[in-house]
Amino acid sequence: MGRTVPTITRQLNETEAMLQTFRRTLRRGDQALLDGLLASAHRHLAAISASGALLPFEAALLAMLLEQARRIAALEEEIRIFQEEVVRLRDGKG
């Protein structure tokens, strides 16, 4: 409505459409991983839009990295809990 610039959702969808040949060339397993990465960027549309970047895909890549970092942090936390549990069992406190 009166806007000249396409919405951030539309821009990302268009970029994803442009990447279809790239996606097609990947192995089936890697395609699923790529889809997951692209989907994770959609969780941060507001931030990508707010960055005001000329090329919003740069900000989208950051959003994907952010989601990876979140996943790593969550896994690290799980490992820590498992390690504590292992130590507890090893020390015979379980």
Added chain:
Amino acid sequence: MARVEKTGWLMDVYTRPSGELVCWLLSEDGQRWLLPMDFPVTFYAAGSLAVLRQAWRFLRGRGVQLSRQVRRDLFHGERVVLSATLDLPGRLPETYRRLAQAFPALDYYDADLPLAVRFVAGTQAPLLGRCRFETDGQRLLGLQPLESAWEMQPSLPPLRVMEIECDAEPALHPPQDIVIRCDRRCYRFPLQPLRAFVVNLQALLGTYDPDVILTRYGDTWLFPFLSEHAPSFNPNRDEQMKVEFRRERSLFAYGQVLYRGAQALLFGRWHIDRCNAALFAEIGLTGALEMARVTGLGVQEAVRKSPGAGITAMQMQTALRDGVLIPAVKQQAESTRTLVSLIRYDRGGMVYQPLVGVHRHVAELDFASMYPAIMVRYNISPETLYQRDAPAGLIPRTLQPLLVKRLALKHCLHTLDRRDSRVSDLKARQTALKWLLVVCFGYLGYKNARFGRVESHEAVTAISRELLLQAKENAEDMGFTILHMYVDSLFVKREDTRTEADFLPLAEKIQAETGIGVTLEGVYRWLVFLPACRDQRIPVANRYFGVFEDGTLKYRGIALRRHDTCPYVAQTQLDILSCLAQADDPREQWKEAWGLVNQRVRSLQRRQAAIEGLQMAVKLSRDPQAFRRPSAAAQAARQLQAEGVAVRAGMRLFFWFTQQGVSVAPPAAEEVDWDHYARLVLRAAGEILDVLQPVEKKQQYYLPLLK
């Protein structure tokens, strides 16, 4: 008749073919008056002095008083203008048309204003407002307002309402009988022989003398039909006037094709066609009166036009009162912009993608009338842009009383018991005002709006984004998790918050920090944010369902909200939600909900559902011949055309899915495509239930039903 002074209500104003202005008044003693009044009107032309001199010579001797004046243009400052005053307001449109044709290079002002708006601004007497008037029985000699348009509890004129309905939808079947209701009586007349019907209708109009004629298809069928077949019939109270017909049209607005049917307007009484009045179903007569009162547009115009016309009329009133010129054609084009500037500023409201899934004890906080409140608080108006400490602009001054009145009505509604008899009227009035406030922001950036300027439009969204970020930071400072933010509302939760009282400190803090009113819409017992249909990992803004602590459901973006969902599917989805709402966590009710879906699908497979519930509705996005593929809408449109119905883009069509495709007439049970409806039910059920359980469990339930 000697001069008399009366107290009553100003109902409407219009001009007769002679050009003189007539006021329709209703006095407290119940008398209806149609009184001509002296009301000279003025328009202006500006431009090169040489052309203005020629224009002067053109108008001289045509009964126009001419003078040279200096007046203020909102964008260009003071301008030398040629002022042309006509004693007969009805002559202005023709005089202006001829002048503009002869001198197209001039800028014209105040030339195409609705007469009622001009009258209200000139006399300060609002439509539907109480007033004192003086008359000698022939003319209106004086008019003094006793009420303003912003009265919280305005006195209401005692209106006589007549309802006229036909027994069929005229576009599909020729009506046979006409039902007329008036003064708690009901009459049924056959349409043929027409002469007898017209005599009866004329007699009822004479007996009851209604102020309002409420019809179904009065615009598009009844009055055009009577005008064609009974030309001597005149439904106007003012016998000097004929019914004014306006042609149907399709238009593109708000990103969709809209259809506006033909219109039939009366004089000395109002005609409202329920089927052709955009907002009437929602706001009713009370809301229509409120809209006319605050906008200055006559009731017949106010119910048929979009709220955008109402907000424009209000801006015109402010401009007329302030002596600001109103351009006939908008003259400001958007200034040249760099791509970086566009990317940075040409953005909408802030939308924070939701965290998909089930959440418990969630509060929804809303900024009250956020965009208009920003315009008022930050003085956003085309002429105040880039200025610090500018006096209040035209837009904020127009919106301020509207905003105050709506908030006061809302507050009043909150204090009343739901069963209170005043609630429905108050709701209708506040909804009418809400629509005006909703569109006022869009009109700030609309290219054809008289006082629009896209930069001020962008300023509003920029401030709104900043305010929402402030709200987010406040919430996070207080330990809340932001689940979703959507333009002017945010959804938050915290481990230890359950009741409204727990969330109020947050609402108060945001309000104090931002200076814009924040209301707590409510606390959800549970709330589910839905993912995209194409990929369950992608969240979608403003697509959710949930149940408040008091058991009230709220849902957005699902089939139940869409106009193209048939009643059977919508009811199934609503029943699923009601079933889920019985539990503290919707996942606990998952099996019961699927049981319900199973039952509905089986009903369809056994052909037990009522045909009326399967009627689909679709709004035609283009003219029938423009369809390239035989979609359901295209098929329905072509069937109607084959039956001789004039189908236009923007019309709403109704049809059923059948084994052969679609049918616009109710099909027999064996013709209905029951499997298609079963698939629609499953899709609607999946929309709600899929997110609640893992994929493998879903398949256990889906597959047997699909067989």
